[in-house]
Amino acid sequence: MSKQDTHFFNTFSMIIGGLIVIALIIFALARVVAGRTQEPEVYSDPKYVDSVGERIKPFARVAVAGADNSALVIAAPAQGSAIALQVPKDGPALYEAVCKNCHAAGLVGAPKFGDRTAWAPRIAKGKAALYEHAIKGYVGTAGAMPAKGGRTDLGDELIKAGVDYLVLKGG
Numbered sequence: 260m261s262k263q264d265t266h267f268f269n270t271f272s273m274i275i276g277g278l279i280v281i282a283l284i285i286f287a288l289a290r291v292v293a294g295r296t297q298e299p300e301v302y303s304d305p306k307y308v309d310s311v312g313e314r315i316k317p318f319a320r321v322a323v324a325g326a327d328n329s330a331l332v333i334a335a336p337a338q339g340s341a342i343a344l345q346v347p348k349d350g351p352a353l354y355e356a357v358c359k360n361c362h363a364a365g366l367v368g369a370p371k372f373g374d375r376t377a378w379a380p381r382i383a384k385g386k387a388a389l390y391e392h393a394i395k396g397y398v399g400t401a402g403a404m405p406a407k408g409g410r411t412d413l414g415d416e417l418i419k420a421g422v423d424y425l426v427l428k429g430g
Contacts, residue, residue: 346412346413346417347413347417347421349417349420349424350417350420350421350422350423350424350425351424351428353413353417353418353420353421353424354372354421354424354425354429357408357409357410357413357421358408358421358425359372360408361408362425362429365377367402367403368399368401368402368403369402369404371429372425372428372429373429374429378425378426378429382426386422386423386426389422389426390415390418390419390422392404393407393408393418393419393421393422394406394407394415394418394419408421
């Protein structure tokens, strides 16, 4: 190695080393400043405190015989919760909300929406059989149908409207 190459290598190494030291100092300084300014403000923010309180509160409380249970109030589920499911109003809305989960992709042997070949043998059994299988559930050789598509909170007339929609538009 020539003298010029050695001098260049030494100078270049010192510059790179200096830049690394400067970057580490800036990183450490940023951590110190952020640790003193950000966390106390975040942890004292009322919205943050409320959200933490909401997430950690017990999901159920038990009434104890002989104790004051007046604080236990039965409240309706929040609108955005999974418990408060929307009730569809008609056949197309029922298909979009419930039936589509299986009949769009053909899950568990469900005939796909629009597949006339798959629907033909089922339609041939008559609407009464389709209604019964949709309302009470059905397990056959080609697949399974959960009772009311898994939404047992829905009325029989609405399920029949959904079957009619599937047969008319999708079958």
